[in-house]
Amino acid sequence: xxxxxxxxxxxxxxxxxxxxxxxxxxxxxxxxxxxxxxxxxxxxxxxxxxxxxxxxxxxxxxxxxxxxxxxxxxxxxxxxxxxxxxxxxxxxxxxxxxxxxxxxxxxxxxxxxxxxxxxxxxxxxxxxxxxxxxxxxxxxxxxxxxxxxxxxxxxxxxxxxxxxxxxxxxxxxxxxxxxxxxxxxxxxxxxxxxxxxxxxxxxxxxxxxxxxxxxxxxxxxxxxxxxxxxxxxxxxxxxxxxxxxxxxxxxxxxxxxxxxxxxxxxxxxxxxxxxxxxxxxxxxxxxxxxxxxxxxxxxxxxxxxxxxxxxxxxxxxxxxxxxxxxxxxxxxxxxxxxxxxxxxxxxxxxxxxxxxxxxxxxxxxxxxxxxxxxxxxxxxxxxxxxxxxxxxxxxxxxxxxxxxxxxxxxxxxxxxxxxxxxxxxxxxxxxxxxxxxxxxxxxxxxxxxxxxxxxxxxxxxxxxxxxxxxxxxxxxxxxxxxxxxxxxxxxxxxxxxxxxxxxxxxxxxxxxxxxxxxxxxxxxxxxxxxxxxxxxxxxxxxxxxxxxxxxxxxxxxxxxxxxxxxxxxxxxxxxxxxxxxxxxxxxxxxxxxxxxxxxxxx
Amino acid sequence: xxxxxxxxxxxxxxxxxxxxxxxxxxxxxxxxxxxxxxxxxxxxxxxxxxxxxxxxxxxxxxxxxxxxxxxxxxxxxxxxxxxxxxxxxxxxxxxxxxxxx
Numbered sequence: 001x002x003x004x005x006x007x008x009x010x011x012x013x014x015x016x017x018x019x020x021x022x023x024x025x026x027x028x029x030x031x032x033x034x035x036x037x038x039x040x041x042x043x044x045x046x047x048x049x050x051x052x053x054x055x056x057x058x059x060x061x062x063x064x065x066x067x068x069x070x071x072x073x074x075x076x077x078x079x080x081x082x083x084x085x086x087x088x089x090x091x092x093x094x095x096x097x098x099x100x101x102x103x104x105x106x107x108x109x110x111x112x113x114x115x116x117x118x119x120x121x122x123x124x125x126x127x128x129x130x131x132x133x134x135x136x137x138x139x140x141x142x143x144x145x146x147x148x149x150x151x152x153x154x155x156x157x158x159x160x161x162x163x164x165x166x167x168x169x170x171x172x173x174x175x176x177x178x179x180x181x182x183x184x185x186x187x188x189x190x191x192x193x194x195x196x197x198x199x200x201x202x203x204x205x206x207x208x209x210x211x212x213x214x215x216x217x218x219x220x221x222x223x224x225x226x227x228x229x230x231x232x233x234x235x236x237x238x239x240x241x242x243x244x245x246x247x248x249x250x251x252x253x254x255x256x257x258x259x260x261x262x263x264x265x266x267x268x269x270x271x272x273x274x275x276x277x278x279x280x281x282x283x284x285x286x287x288x289x290x291x292x293x294x295x296x297x298x299x300x301x302x303x304x305x306x307x308x309x310x311x312x313x314x315x316x317x318x319x320x321x322x323x324x325x326x327x328x329x330x331x332x333x334x335x336x337x338x339x340x341x342x343x344x345x346x347x348x349x350x351x352x353x354x355x356x357x358x359x360x361x362x363x364x365x366x367x368x369x370x371x372x373x374x375x376x377x378x379x380x381x382x383x384x385x386x387x388x389x390x391x392x393x394x395x396x397x398x399x400x401x402x403x404x405x406x407x408x409x410x411x412x413x414x415x416x417x418x419x420x421x422x423x424x425x426x427x428x429x430x431x432x433x434x435x436x437x438x439x440x441x442x443x444x445x446x447x448x449x450x451x452x453x454x455x456x457x458x459x460x461x462x463x464x465x466x467x468x469x470x471x472x473x474x475x476x477x478x479x480x481x482x483x484x485x486x487x488x489x490x491x492x493x494x495x496x497x498x499x500x501x502x503x504x505x506x507x508x509x510x511x512x513x514x515x516x517x518x519x520x521x522x523x524x525x526x527x528x529x530x531x532x533x534x535x536x537x538x539x540x541x542x543x544x545x546x547x548x549x550x551x552x553x554x555x556x557x558x559x560x561x562x563x564x565x566x567x568x569x570x571x572x573x574x575x576x577x578x579x580x581x582x583x584x585x586x587x588x589x590x591x592x593x594x595x596x597x598x599x600x601x602x
Numbered sequence: 603x604x605x606x607x608x609x610x611x612x613x614x615x616x617x618x619x620x621x622x623x624x625x626x627x628x629x630x631x632x633x634x635x636x637x638x639x640x641x642x643x644x645x646x647x648x649x650x651x652x653x654x655x656x657x658x659x660x661x662x663x664x665x666x667x668x669x670x671x672x673x674x675x676x677x678x679x680x681x682x683x684x685x686x687x688x689x690x691x692x693x694x695x696x697x698x699x700x701x702x703x
Binding site: 460464478481482485486489505508509511513514571572574575578579 | 628631654661665685692
């Protein structure tokens, strides 16, 4: 730092990079057992303005002095008592604090061996005895300048590295935060997994995910030309423009057109971005997308479909204002997965040796276990690239996998369309209230299973949704769902709403059952009642407990007689016991029922 | 539930699809009314597109059966899927109505 500032203040027409003013403050250590030699050397130096001198009578003294206060240069004799010049060289070089201090050794021109040995022991240069003043000063100056340059460069490098690290942290902060992703994942039936590796500390890749409306999200990825600082700055431009809200179009085509308009004005000629933007609409189970020369994204429709390429063609962003962007749509039902990636994935190593082509990517993903989710897909890709490429990508690598969670689709959908329907149909409460849900992911399949959860429902719609949801977390959903539905609707109808079996039969006969359910859901005391459902998986048992707030019933009598589906009442219970569950037990006054299932150990 | 009906001679056929639950009761009752009105002798419920049925749905078949015996037509349940058939057999519907694959 000291050198840098003094160098920049230097206004002399200097022949050398640094003039006396900047170098003369350098601390020079002179080691010689001869007082005369020390004096001669010092007087040459002083005459040239070097005043910051220190002296040592032998190698040991010199080493102690150098370690106490690191000099900028050492001039030493070879033959000295206690420690000679060679040993001093080695000692200075082996101490990290003094390892790069220039060392000038005085030798006699007649001792050729000494000269070679000096360099071998770490000397920087030699001054020939008898000391010639101008030569000594010239050599001292060269080495001080060199040292100053190196320390400036080292400092510069260190500062650049620091700034790049900071910039990288800043750039990564442009990407969606894990907490934000987790929040969206809790609210919507999606799962997102991503990886981002800039190539040279800073990259030109950026991606984002933001909710748009209650049940849609915008997902985009962009890759600016080049990499390094310039591209990184462009990602900041794009990000600021997007977050400013200036791009207010919802549909991807119109949105890309707005980004293009802005980028055409902002980017210098020759710089542009390839992009892919999609609205993932979880109400309509579809994605609407638009592309700008993006590597073809891959889409698996449904959990067991095959991955297929999506058209990624389109004008890159920032080239021409004449570009137009079309919005296209594709189905995205529960279980579907969308994979976006930057071209590093299909260009590592350089084609034609690349691990993946887009076709190979498809094949690779299709070879994964069926029904895998986003995390499994993304991690498998990164692992495969790492294993097979044997080298890090030379370009920025971004992989984003978005999965429409199948098992929870029913629950999530309930929040919106069913909610409004339920509000008008049955009462005030549309969504299932759920809390304390714990999930576990099967390491083999990557599938997520509910471990425990607690849910509150009031209406038939919710009962239907919840029975589908919970059955989805049981080993044989098709078997469990009908019985669970029966138990849940029993709890609502016969429990909370106090409609007896006989009443129900009559109401059904006259077609007024639904109306009566609707009426009671808005009436005291029924309208405040809820059905609490708990789901617990303990070892190889699944236990579902359904508790209503009704008066219960004489279950002893009901369970004692042989349960049969041909009896008009108790059919629901019979379905639950015969088809869906291994055991079924009513509790308390009959307003709580516990159903259990054994999970087959594979 | 969705219903598609057709009449061939004395046979009134209805193809049910999706799910059959209490919510479909109104539509189902109207359909039974229609069978009687057309004067059909046989009412065939084609179930191959019906994905699931619950206890209330089974109850509707019972109502159809009762209505048939009162109004002079017979009920046939045709081509149920395995999951639906399982329920019909458990409910011993094969003893009450004609069940054909």
